[in-house]
Amino acid sequence: MRRPAPRRRGTLLAVAFLLPNLVLLGVFTYRPLLDNIRLSFTDWNISSPTATYIGFANYVEWFTSSASHAVLWNTAVFTAAAVIGSMALGLALALLLDRPLFGRNAVRSLVFAPFVVAGAAVGVAFQFVFDPTFGLVQDLLARVGVAAPAFYQDPEWALFMVTATYVWKNLGYTFVIYLAALQGRRAELDEAAEIDAASAWTKFRRVTWPQLRPATFFLLITVLLNSFQVFDIIDTMTRGGPLGNGTTTMVYQVYQETFVNQRAGFGATVATVMFLILLVVTLLQVRVMERGQER
Template sequence: MAGSTELVTPTSRRGIRAHLTARENVLFLAFVLPNLVLLTVFTYRPLLDNIRLSFTQWEIGGRDAAKWIGLSNYREWFSDPTTATVVTNTVVFTVAAVVISMVLGLALALLLDRALKGRNIVRTVVFAPFVLSGAAIGVAFQFVFHPNFGLVESMLHSIGMKSPDFYQDPNWALFMVTFTYIWKNLGYTFVIYLAALQATNRDLDEAAAIDGTRAWTKLTRVTLPQLRPATYFLSITVLLNTLQVFDIINVMTRGGPNNGTTTMIYEVYDQTFQASRAGYGATIATVMFLALLIVTAIQVYLMDRERS
């Protein structure tokens, strides 16, 4: 009949919802399935293979097949005297790089978030090292820290001081590679914090200014609480990136002197490709993965609890 409206019965509603649900599921699989396939092939399967190889003795490139030896590799690594040095180097390098790069990145973001003349140029200069090759930066900083004609030597010589031997003293060598990586990674933390600052509630800043709130109080009570999601994100991503640093260490020190800059990821490379002990290298990689998994799980738990 003209002008009449078609009634939608409960049965038809259920049919529409079922149709939409099936369509959404197909669309979900279309987007997710390719990523799951790629993750399975290139991430999860190699991870499981690495764990399996950690229980074997296998010379990479050798003719003999991998020989099952159980926990022998793990017992050897945990009883090796150099393990304590390698773990200490890894912890010192990682903690220093994560904390210092995040603190400096936040400080620069707070400074360059203001309406300063030429701030876009400064922002570009700060971010530029992050996109450069770590190997190239390592080569450049070899000349910066050279004890005879480097930039540091020239600066210290001008004030009557002698430059440390960064390539012979393990402590100074670790400082050298840590400083170099922080300089390279600073742009990343800076950009993330700058984006987070620009997304904060400006009304709270105006209210704090009207109330005459001091700068430190405003930073700790108004700004930093709004930056917690960015801080948690950076703490995870910077930690993951720092633990995988290889190129700078390989170019500048090759893990020396006397294992002074050998981290766990560099020892994986050294044992697998230099000593041709792929099974032992897989053991170190597995220990590193488990430790990183625990730390990341704790960080995610704290982040979720903060949101709830």
């Protein structure tokens, strides 16, 4: 036979089509993931050619230091608030803009717009929006007779500030996903509920919400993954401060330890722990989802 058998030809072609992409993902995504594990057992300055093996010392330090506990707490608070905040608000907005209101298309675009702009640009601009003397927020608060909290000095308010900024920027995403789900739902069910004269709340809980479950699950995973990784807004607004680690999340700690404090081994430890947390959380969610589908 002159031509190779179709199956062989298919394999050759598949290799040609897939190889560049698989090599890139392998070298720049999976290799560093594994390399992180090796590096996490070393003491290493990122610009030095040699890393010294130090066993579990980095892990011991990370799990016992109070700074890390603060970082873990910040990450948990930021992530939980970002996930719950953007999903609840996104759902409320989707329900609102699913109604036949005049001008809703323009408002839909407006809500989605911040999602497409650079997080770094939003962070830079919002540093000014929250400026304690000349900012927008202090001005609006002053109009109702409230003194602006110390967003850049008080760690709790700083964390609130970066979380609110993140939710403001990413609301558009949860909104469009919920809106698409609402538009794809089965109108008959709604109508049946209407004939039953069910109250709005009962109708939502019994008819609409169950139909939104796939979207809710999808968002739970994607928003969690995304908010867990926020770097740009924190870097441009607070540099992880105030008071050292007021708004330092795990991602920010990876950056700071590796590239600012020159402790790449310790940075790799934080990165490894972070990945393990992500892995467990995602697997748990998939588990829960599968259970839900079986029922």
